[in-house]
Amino acid sequence: MRKIVITGCSGGGKSSLIRVLKARGQAVVEEPGRRVIAAERAQGGTGLPWDDAKRFADLAFWMAVGDHATATAAITFFDRSALDQAAWYAREGLAPPGDVPRYDPVLFLAPPWPEIFERDADRQHGFETAVAEFDDLNTRLPAWGYACHLLPKLSVEERADFVLATLEQGAAA
Helix, strand or coil: CEEEEEEECCCCCHHHHHHHHHHCCCEEECCHHHHHHHHHHHHCCCCCCCCCHHHHHHHHHHHHHHHHHHCCCCEEEEECCHHHHHHHHHHCCCCCCCCCCCCCCEEEEECCCCCCCCCCCCCCCCHHHHHHHHHHHHHHHHHCCCEEEECCCCCHHHHHHHHHHHHHHHHHC
16 A cells, blocks of 8 residues: 655645645545634633644644554555654654654655745745745655655646656556
């Protein structure tokens, strides 16, 4: 089973790409962070990134670990993963609360793309914060043994073509 992570700059088009991959019949896992925010809001919880960043990270980490454990398709695409939370812990000088699962060594990074970046109720940080997060992931993930492929700034359909072609080329090699 291949567990392919799509990560990178917040507001860089990852979730749109995941929706297209799903529409094309691929197995996908939606972003843990947005699911945590929805759950915390629904129950009046404090695990929101702007209220209690550590609690939010813990909840998102464990959700991502569970997502990894239950993904059984031949290929599953993850909109972010436990790697994102592990990187946050590292930036904060903290250890993750558990073992970080291993994903496919090939992953995809959405670069900063100011033309499509938007704040919303769940993304309250600015573009500068998103770029800093991308820069960290772009350095940290290769150091953790992942081969990062930068997503081109193309239409979401063309990005999906790029992802699938990259994986197919790797399988043929």
